[in-house]
Amino acid sequence: MSIRMEELTSLTIVSVSGQKYKLTRQAGYGTQGVVYEENTGKYMVKLYFPSGCQSIDDDVLERLQFIKNIKTPKNFVVVVDLITSPYIGYVMNKVIDYKSLNSYLIPDKKLSFAEWYNKGRGFFERLFVGYVIAKAFGELEKSNLSYCDISGNNILLKTTNTGVSVKMIDIDNIYIAGKGKSVVLGTPRYIAPEVISRQKNPDVLSDNYSLAVILFELLRVGHPYISDDVLDGTPQEEEAALAGRNDYVTDENSTNMLPADVVLTDKLKDLFRRCFLDGKKNRMSRPSATEFEYALLEASNKIIKCKSCEAWHYPRKKGREYESCPWCDKPSRPKALLNFYDVLYEGDDYKNAKVVGDNKSGKLVNSYILKQSMKNYIKSLYILRFDDFGKEKRSSENYMTIANNEKGYHAYNEFSKGGIVVRKFNSKEFIHLDNKKAILMESGDEIYFEITNNRAITIKCGVNYYSFIRIARFMEM
Structure with missing residues (x-):
């Protein structure tokens, strides 16, 4: 049972290393605790709600120390210092001028769907963002570490003229199989079915599922188990779909999202089938993050930019002739x-x-x-x-x-x-x-x-x- 946390704005706290941090304002909060900004503008401080149990708090501190000491891929925002008083927590570098991946997953109602999807470098940018994300989680996977909460909220990105920079926050969710219990199960939309049903703890294979859902949404703008009927149905039907109790969607029953042929190569189609069809029976069938990394890299080199509407797309052949651009229906080859x-x-x-x-x-x-x-x-x-x-x-x-x-x-x-x-x-x-x-x-x-x-x-x-x-x-x- 947790006890109430005091308001800490303007308080100066001292870390384990002896560094002082003056908390300036509360930047956010969640089920685990509260995040504060500090006066230098370089760091963020996350403090956990106290559990009221010393042994639990000790376990949290031990896990944070473990996470601080492990080597993580460069895309992950690392723990730079630990806090033990007045509450247990940690210090991380502040991520500036980045936006949530949700801006690529949830359509902007102020724009038409085509304008929103093709904003910036559009489809080309989405493939590259997916490639960078998959590559980062592939590096984590090689260390047998699982992130546990892959979601649009925890992936931040910044686009530049030369590429895309991606950062993963909430690194305190990282879990290594066999070392205690995971602190979080994940975000409902992305949790693997076996974790939802409590048959398994989060691990690398459940991360592979969550990553596949994120990449599917990034490209098709829909969930692999949410068909038109589910979308128009009850909350209970959606809950069942997210738990993996529905069939993998088809183009025929999921007109709410982009058709597979428009945004997926044959290799990407195969990887998603392995995850959401074969993986329902055997989670070992799920593709790894590295497989998605390679497939997305290849996909980014199979697209062209339409001269008429400037949207990126795959050139598809029908017989000897190229089909028109799927966005504007003008010739494109x-x-x-x-x-x-x-x-x-x-x-x-x-x-x-x-x-x-x-x-x-x-x-x-x-x-x-x-x-x-x-x-x-x-x-x-x-x-x-x-x-x-x-x-x-x-x-x-x-x-x-x-x-x-x-x-x-x-x-x-x-x-x-x-x-x-x-x-x-x-x-x-x-x-x-x-x-x-x-x-x-x-x-x-x-x-x-x-x-x-x-x-x-x-x-x-x-x-x-x-x-x-x-x-x-x-x-x-």
Whole structure:
């Protein structure tokens, strides 16, 4: 049973480290306690409601000390100091000029839906925000830590001309499996079904569910279990849906949200199905945060900007023709792209060898639609093979650059990677791409990635040798 907390405005408190903080005003409060601003403007102080039980308060302080000492990803606002009097609490850095993720999840009634969704950099921005969030929680997941309360209230972001900065607050919710009990279960809309039913404590797998819901809402602006009928139904029906007792929505029964084809790639569709369909029976089926990180990064490189309405969207083909922009119904198509292939050659010298099999192009493994208005950073995710054990660590590294000017698209070895080779279309000449000179690309040109000691990978099968290499074929539309 908690006891009443006094008003502390204007009080100076002393932390465990001896630092003094003068509380200036109450900035907010919740079920756990109260948050105050302090006079320097650099920090926020969170104080817990007293429990009235010394052993419980001791457990809270021990958990805060543990959280203060662990290494967390840079996106998480860390505990910088501890408070023991007059109440238990902690000090954190103040996050300035950030807005809640809810501004991306809850439509602004002052704007039309299209204006709100496409505000700023619209869909492109949403994919990148999702990518940054997934990457941060992926780092947390690798430490077997769970955040427990992933929600729009606890994720703050700031957009700039160069990108998006994301911060996660309320880090005191972090929990490590097997170390006591989680302080919170989460925010109802995002709590995993097994946590709602009290069958499981919050953990990494329940975080994976909460993250998937947030990302689903960010892109489709709806909940994966709330169909039109539930939306028009009773509070009890919505409660049952949030508890996972409803089926995963379809486009047919959920016209309240954006259609899957408009905002999801096939890979994202598969990840959401695994979470909200397969994951209902087996929570181990839920995709990890890192899987979402890769899928969102790839999705951000599969979109174009409509010339008519300036909305970002996936270019969809119907037969040989591109469909119109889903937002304005005007013609919209990509200008150039890279298709990535895995190719197997006879012999140990791919430059003078024949391709194995009937498909002379090789196996298509990925694609990247090149943007005209910005540099295209081709990351390691596109270059490294799926069986490369270093891929996970290096997937977000920039590998090379394709940039556009009035003359066309140019390939740059901006990051001084070895083994990038360009073969001009219908030519037998192979040009090593160094970091001193760009190469103007023409449709049909190919880029070869010699990732093993500046060579293709050599495979011996019996007495025969083969060369395996990943290539990117440049195509102008």
